[in-house]
Amino acid sequence: MELIIGPRTYSTWSLRGWLVMKRTGADFTVIDARYETEAQKAALREVSPSGFVPVLKVGGELIWDTLAIAEWANEHYPQARMWPADSITRALARSATAEMHSGFSALRNFCGTSSDRPMVGDARSETPSDPALDRDLSRLVTLFGQMRRRFGADGPWLFGEWSIADAFYTPVAARLRHFQIDLADYGDDGTAGAYAASLLAQPDFRLWEAEALA
Numbered sequence: 744m745e746l747i748i749g750p751r752t753y754s755t756w757s758l759r760g761w762l763v764m765k766r767t768g769a770d771f772t773v774i775d776a777r778y779e780t781e782a783q784k785a786a787l788r789e790v791s792p793s794g795f796v797p798v799l800k801v802g803g804e805l806i807w808d809t810l811a812i813a814e815w816a817n818e819h820y821p822q823a824r825m826w827p828a829d830s831i832t833r834a835l836a837r838s839a840t841a842e843m844h845s846g847f848s849a850l851r852n853f854c855g856t857s858s859d860r861p862m863v864g865d866a867r868s869e870t871p872s873d874p875a876l877d878r879d880l881s882r883l884v885t886l887f888g889q890m891r892r893r894f895g896a897d898g899p900w901l902f903g904e905w906s907i908a909d910a911f912y913t914p915v916a917a918r919l920r921h922f923q924i925d926l927a928d929y930g931d932d933g934t935a936g937a938y939a940a941s942l943l944a945q946p947d948f949r950l951w952e953a954e955a956l957a
């Protein structure tokens with residue numbers, strides 16, 4: 744099994760896919776791809792149907808979207824319990840994951856990662872300001888706060904026990920750190936900020952960060 748990923752310093756979708764695959768406990772080989780130059784993009788299109796990463800190569804097939812990789816991993820490694828067991832909690836976790844997958848566009852635009860604005864390490868950028876970004880950050884505070892208050896008794900993650908949702912929000916926590924965004928400025932009582940800090944402290948993210956900086 745091979746996981747093709749982009750640069751570890753700033754490829755946020757690659758981090759999500761990698762975190763999910765790590766949780767399976769399965770052996771997989773990481774293949775590094777780049778997409779800065781036209782030549783690199785052309786080479787990536789040779790191995791990725793969409794030209795994007797991550798891509799999981801398994802059994803001669805390609806799975807080229809992070810959510811699809813996550814669902815595949817969940818189906819094939821049920822012992823990893825990637826989604827909450829309870830049906831309603833699972834639907835909420837899927838909603839939060841899908842919201843990240845297709846939403847938070849201002850957060851992506853204004854807090855975009857790159858080699859100059861990495862999601863790992865000590866480099867920091869000025870905090871951007873925009874009404875659309877403010878709305879995304881307020882929504883993040885509401886989502887994190889509501890779910891942590893509701894499921895906190897079951898564990899430290901967004902829905903108590905670790906789930907795919909946590910993989911999807913880990914790069915968000917890294918963006919908040921890089922862009923020096925304090926969620927208290929968006930109505931957080933400390934709950935959302937503490938959850939974001941937990942995401943950055945998870946051993947798999949720390950391993951990713953160490954490898955990215957090596």
Ligand SMILES: N[C@@H](CCC(=O)N[C@@H](CS)C(=O)NCC(=O)O)C(=O)O
Nearest residue numbers: 754755756778795796797808809810
């Ligand atoms: N919907 C895709 C998005 C993947 C994506 O946007 N990947 C970025 C890296 S984080 C990429 O491959 N960019 C290549 C490029 O910009 O040429 C997924 O969920 O996997």
